[in-house]
Amino acid sequence: MNLKRWTAWTTGLFCSLVSTLALADVLPERGGDNYKDGGSRWFPSYPRDVSLYGERIDWLINITAVFCIILFVIMCIWMVWACLAHNQNHEAEYDHGNSKHSVVMALGISAAIFFVVDGNLFYHSVKDLNEAFWDWEEANSGIKIEINAHQWAWDARYPGPDGKFCVKGDETCDDIVTLNDIRIPMDTPVYFQVASTDVIHSFYLPNFRAKQDATPGMVNHMWIQASSEKFKEQGLTTPQEFEIACAQHCGSHHYKMRGTLTVLSKEDYEAWAGHASQLNSRAYDKEDLDSHWGWSWESI
Ligand SMILES: [Cu+2]
The missing domain is CATH 2.60.40.420 (Cupredoxins -  blue copper proteins)
Incomplete structure (x- = not known):
């Protein structure tokens, strides 16, 4: 990696770090009985759950965050790899992305993400509705x-x-x-x-x-x-x-x-x-x- 590129990388990382720290410092700390202390500024507090089935909603939100983090990390690794692998020594190849290999890869990855992430959320949402949130017989008893x-x-x-x-x-x-x-x-x-x-x-x-x-x-x-x-x-x-x-x-x-x-x-x-x-x-x-x-x- 040449000097110019090193300078760009380190400046970028430094700026991201400084802005993240600055943001963390100005984030308001919420409190009160309605909120559960998240422990630190990095994990802000969130509303307490005091309901019978609240954990089902929290699970859906948390698992969505986990999926997003996993996909984000994969994308970051992939981009860093692409930056390093496709350096000035790499001879550029041109294609329109319509080869059989490209189409199969794109459809395969999309389908895998769709079925694993969306499928999981869909299955659990429907289960929650049937077992809890649409239990109108139970609702009517109160x-x-x-x-x-x-x-x-x-x-x-x-x-x-x-x-x-x-x-x-x-x-x-x-x-x-x-x-x-x-x-x-x-x-x-x-x-x-x-x-x-x-x-x-x-x-x-x-x-x-x-x-x-x-x-x-x-x-x-x-x-x-x-x-x-x-x-x-x-x-x-x-x-x-x-x-x-x-x-x-x-x-x-x-x-x-x-x-x-x-x-x-x-x-x-x-x-x-x-x-x-x-x-x-x-x-x-x-x-x-x-x-x-x-x-x-x-x-x-
Ligand atoms: Cu209103």
């Missing part, structure tokens, strides 16, 4: 919540003691209605039906590894369960607050769509729900049509 997204807040509605959601025109209503405030009991399936009155939002619970679009004109389904085992593992106690976020850019005040999901013990939840239902049935106003956004629940 509590039900209707979520009405709008610019720029989350309305939540729980059926009161009568077990039915109020709809327009009801004379009385014992529903619990809250704003940017969702409370759920520990170890109980929570079935959300999500809709929107204006634009597309996305109901996102990072600590439960769950996200569902809130789309005008349709009702989408999602369920979660707070896991006492994961609380114990991470030294968390009830009541514990987690973030609700909007994961779809929905307008100028998108950032305002932050709410709180609180996990309560079953007893505390019952006490809260009973009290909130009484307060709301007293405050119910049949004439206030804006507040009549609930719909008849239809399970999948």
Whole structure:
């Protein structure tokens, strides 16, 4: 390798190293109860997983990262080898890449990557949906919540003691209605039906590894369960607050769509729900049509 090339290589490596270190130094350190400490700036903290099936989502994300790293390393080695092997002593060969050998190699490598990486992700995603995330029978055995997204807040509605959601025109209503405030009991399936009155939002619970679009004109389904085992593992106690976020850019005040999901013990939840239902049935106003956004629940 001649002097010029050495200079180019070492300068390039030096600049990459300096910029990486500089970036690591300015990366903000996140914290708080919602986040698990990643250990260092090189591995930033990430939202705690407190849900029954959260590890399935984490596995998919981690395995995707592993595949990307493996492919990246292979590509780097290949490029370095190509740089060194095809030096000035190497006689250049020209071809259009359409020889049988080239076509077979390209198709073979693409197919191998597709079947190993995408095939693996597809198989496990479908398995997770069947075994967990689309287990609507399990979801139906817990509590039900209707979520009405709008610019720029989350309305939540729980059926009161009568077990039915109020709809327009009801004379009385014992529903619990809250704003940017969702409370759920520990170890109980929570079935959300999500809709929107204006634009597309996305109901996102990072600590439960769950996200569902809130789309005008349709009702989408999602369920979660707070896991006492994961609380114990991470030294968390009830009541514990987690973030609700909007994961779809929905307008100028998108950032305002932050709410709180609180996990309560079953007893505390019952006490809260009973009290909130009484307060709301007293405050119910049949004439206030804006507040009549609930719909008849239809399970999948
Ligand atoms: Cu939004």
